[in-house]
Amino acid sequence: MRARVTVTLKSGVLDPQGKAIEGALRSLGVEGVASVRQGKVFDVELDTGDQARAEAALKAACERLLANTVIENYRVEIAS
Amino acid sequence: MRARVTVTLKSGVLDPQGKAIEGALRSLGVEGVASVRQGKVFDVELDTGDQARAEAALKAACERLLANTVIENYRVEIAS
Structure with a gap:
């Protein structure tokens, strides 16, 4: 199972x-x-292969590593 | 007009x-x-507002700045 995580700065930062x-x-x-x-x-x-576990x-x-949720938003897209 | 450019490493790099x-x-x-x-x-x-000019x-x-085309692929998505 593959996924793409996109991390962007919050607007205003x-x-x-x-x-x-x-x-x-x-x-x-x-x-x-x-x-x-x-x-x-x-x-x-x-x-x-389990969608819920992957999510x-x-x-x-x-939350723990990829994004700094104080200043960044993240979006997860799971592909098949 | 807004666009998102995604730059990823080529496979094998x-x-x-x-x-x-x-x-x-x-x-x-x-x-x-x-x-x-x-x-x-x-x-x-x-x-x-011109699609062709934006592309x-x-x-x-x-080609000139955002991606190193020797080792990276880029993808452009134009949103409205």
């Missing part, structure tokens, strides 16, 4: 990395980009 | 960060995770 990317794109002459915010993605392979494991992983 | 996360999850007692690979996600706000800008951004 400053994103200096995103700002740096905006500046770099402008310097490189890429037009039309108004703003960029960077996040993380985790492609997780689970060794269980529980992924939630635990996000 | 070593991912020490993913391996470290696997180890950390095991140490934290999160069961059922077989493997983890980490990637990046960029939420981009574009100041054009061109995002492709340029990926």
Whole structure:
């Protein structure tokens, strides 16, 4: 069973990395980009076929390690 | 116009960060995770309403800055 976890900054939280990317794109002459915010993605392979167990494991992983829930949101998508 | 760019390592490319996360999850007692690979996600706000222009800008951004196409794949999803 495979899953994708996407971790993004909550709105309102400053994103200096995103700002740096905006500046770099402008310097490189890429037009039309108004703003960029960077996040993380985790492609997780689970060794269980049970949907409920997979969801529980992924939630635990996000809450304990993958996301800082004070400033970040996470989203879990389980694929088959 | 908003878009999401997802950059992931090509298969076969070593991912020490993913391996470290696997180890950390095991140490934290999160069961059922077989493997983890980490990637990046960029939420981009574009100041054009034109789909073709947006696609061109995002492709340029990926090729020139956001992805290292030797070792990474990128995927662009445009949302409305």
